[in-house]
Amino acid sequence: xxxxxxxxxxxxxxxxxxxxxxxxxxxxxxxxxxxxxxxxxxxxxxxxxxxxxxxxxxxxxxxxxxxxxxxxxxxxxxxxxxxxxxxxxxxxxxxxxxxxxxxxxxxxxxxxxxxxxxxxxxxxxxxxxxxxxxxxxxxxxxxxxxxxxxxxxxxxxxxxxxxxxxxxxxxxxxxxxxxxxxxxxxxxxxxxxxxxxxxxxxxxxxxxxxxxxxxxxxxxxxxxxxxxxxxxxxxxxxxxxxxxxxxxxxxxxxxxxxxxxxxxxxxxxxxxxxxxxxxxxxxxxxxxxxxxxxxxxxxxxxxxxxxxxxxxxxxxxxxxxxxxxxxxxxxxxxxx
Amino acid sequence: xxxxxxxxxxxxxxxxxxxxxxxxxxxxxxxxxxxxxxxxxxxxxxxxxxxxxxxxxxxxxxxxxxxxxxxxxxxxxxxxxxxxxxxxxxxxxxxxxxxxxxxxxxxxxxxxxxxxxxxxxxxxxxxxxxxxxxxxxxxxxxxxxxxxxxxxxxxxxxxxxxxxxxxxxxxxxxxxxxxxxxxxxxxxxxxxxxxxxxxxxxxxxxxxxxxxxxxxxxxxxxxxxxxxxxxxxxxxxxxxxxxxxxxxxxxxxxxxxxxxxxxxxxxxxxxxxxxxxxxxxxxxxxxxxxxxxxxxxxxxxxxxxxxxxxxxxxxxxxxxxxxxxxxxxxxxxxxx
Numbered sequence: 001x002x003x004x005x006x007x008x009x010x011x012x013x014x015x016x017x018x019x020x021x022x023x024x025x026x027x028x029x030x031x032x033x034x035x036x037x038x039x040x041x042x043x044x045x046x047x048x049x050x051x052x053x054x055x056x057x058x059x060x061x062x063x064x065x066x067x068x069x070x071x072x073x074x075x076x077x078x079x080x081x082x083x084x085x086x087x088x089x090x091x092x093x094x095x096x097x098x099x100x101x102x103x104x105x106x107x108x109x110x111x112x113x114x115x116x117x118x119x120x121x122x123x124x125x126x127x128x129x130x131x132x133x134x135x136x137x138x139x140x141x142x143x144x145x146x147x148x149x150x151x152x153x154x155x156x157x158x159x160x161x162x163x164x165x166x167x168x169x170x171x172x173x174x175x176x177x178x179x180x181x182x183x184x185x186x187x188x189x190x191x192x193x194x195x196x197x198x199x200x201x202x203x204x205x206x207x208x209x210x211x212x213x214x215x216x217x218x219x220x221x222x223x224x225x226x227x228x229x230x231x232x233x234x235x236x237x238x239x240x241x242x243x244x245x246x247x248x249x250x251x252x253x254x255x256x257x258x259x260x261x262x263x264x265x266x267x268x269x270x271x272x273x274x275x276x277x278x279x280x281x282x283x284x285x286x287x288x289x290x291x292x293x294x295x296x297x298x299x300x301x302x303x304x305x306x307x308x309x310x311x312x313x314x315x316x317x318x319x320x321x322x323x324x325x326x327x328x329x330x331x332x333x334x335x336x
Numbered sequence: 337x338x339x340x341x342x343x344x345x346x347x348x349x350x351x352x353x354x355x356x357x358x359x360x361x362x363x364x365x366x367x368x369x370x371x372x373x374x375x376x377x378x379x380x381x382x383x384x385x386x387x388x389x390x391x392x393x394x395x396x397x398x399x400x401x402x403x404x405x406x407x408x409x410x411x412x413x414x415x416x417x418x419x420x421x422x423x424x425x426x427x428x429x430x431x432x433x434x435x436x437x438x439x440x441x442x443x444x445x446x447x448x449x450x451x452x453x454x455x456x457x458x459x460x461x462x463x464x465x466x467x468x469x470x471x472x473x474x475x476x477x478x479x480x481x482x483x484x485x486x487x488x489x490x491x492x493x494x495x496x497x498x499x500x501x502x503x504x505x506x507x508x509x510x511x512x513x514x515x516x517x518x519x520x521x522x523x524x525x526x527x528x529x530x531x532x533x534x535x536x537x538x539x540x541x542x543x544x545x546x547x548x549x550x551x552x553x554x555x556x557x558x559x560x561x562x563x564x565x566x567x568x569x570x571x572x573x574x575x576x577x578x579x580x581x582x583x584x585x586x587x588x589x590x591x592x593x594x595x596x597x598x599x600x601x602x603x604x605x606x607x608x609x610x611x612x613x614x615x616x617x618x619x620x621x622x623x624x625x626x627x628x629x630x631x632x633x634x635x636x637x638x639x640x641x642x643x644x645x646x647x648x649x650x651x652x653x654x655x656x657x658x659x660x661x662x663x664x665x666x667x668x669x670x671x672x
Contacts (some may be wrong), residue, residue: 008435043425045485048382054429094481097434131344131348133344149382222544333469
């Protein structure tokens, strides 16, 4: 790690996270499934394929406009499983509670999780609760793990982007990260800003039905669209060019980003997906996304190139192009 | 919960834990799979059955004689999946790290997890790492979730114990809990005392092969043998009578229990199982367990009765019988 202590940056989802994963975690558990580094693992099981994913949620604050740590934890794992092309079915819930945490808040969070599970059509089938003494955790941390079957014929991976493919974003970017940040810092919540946390599995099902030429699905959570596109470019050995003017962004979110000096391309989303689609299927995929309740603002934002493999370029509104590098450290800790 | 704050007791695995599960968690996620309350969920998938389980590990200290939080986390989930009669295959790892945690310690823990996974014959296929600011978590918390296929014909459940069945414990009790306690409190580590943390899946495979009449397998972790037997008695609507003189217990562990005033029946084990077996298969099951490297001290400790449904009795060495109630609160917090 080039450092003898764990830093907040190691949890950022950016370059420093990737370095820790590459240097410490992959060598320890070395196996081809883990090494693929997709949002979930794709496993052979009982003659079919299953996608399996896990995420721990440590968001601060635990309640924020439009959601809380509970629905976030359900939607996040549902989405990671869905991004593998699977139909999420079963979810586990592991709670770590701080002694003294409010039972009422716990109850609200559990109810939110249950509602989120119902909306996504998944069942919470197993769980675990640990309590640590006061001051040894921050209120509540939630792990969710989930899995579901991948229908025959579906083969999605971050390594499947091809030159000529189009890049679609399913809606406005940076909503979740800016919502949590403003809630945490007490910056005065703009009523227009709320988390985009949502289950995307129903949308994914429609995309797969409408557009067999979809090659990659990925939800740009920690690290945002910029980091996720860099991951896809690296995994597929392609370049990606996106156009600033096409990237959907709410005015209020843009305003907060400008005020605070954040680049919305690096801010976490929790209800958005990036789809990399063969050109002939792009219109069908876009329509399928726009017909979903969580995809009305979807747009084609760029395309995949053979040039500049591993690199992402942004063509700015004022002309010219700049490299969109992977986020180095942590722009916003504890965003999910 | 009868209290507006989460207490350490809510994580004990005992009565107060059960009350929270019954009053808050089951109603929220109400579904028949979760409601069965076995060590893992049993799910239909691709025409077969899969067992799925999750656990978060918050043990303090993270290093203790014979193991650390890493191998504990792998073995624990491997065992929960195995107790469903499944062959554990895939495990996820979710890390929550405190900013400033030693990278060297993290590396040691990851290596231990990798070795434990190899010994158990499971693959770590997906993971997640979060970092929280200093003081917002205690060094490292680990969630592991895992699953595996249940072979056709295997039907184990805590609700399947029948009057006349024998109860087997696979070895000495209370080793893990007493090890962690003495390590935490700096009570001077007796070299004979170390954690029993071990993967039990290979032992389970041999039991199932040798003894088709095994009805229940359960690993008595948090809450110990006493709490686990109470769970089985309640789930199956039977009584259970065990004999104190048959319960294997290391002298050094007994000594620490007596010194500190703990009842070894309520102390956590991390490499032991309880098997409830039809009388005609008891010898075969016992031999299968004793042939396993982790089962040499196995013994038949009691039997299942039609009388006193839901109750567990201990026949003491000095004669007479006392009720072994479910542990109320938390005898030893942060033991796993």
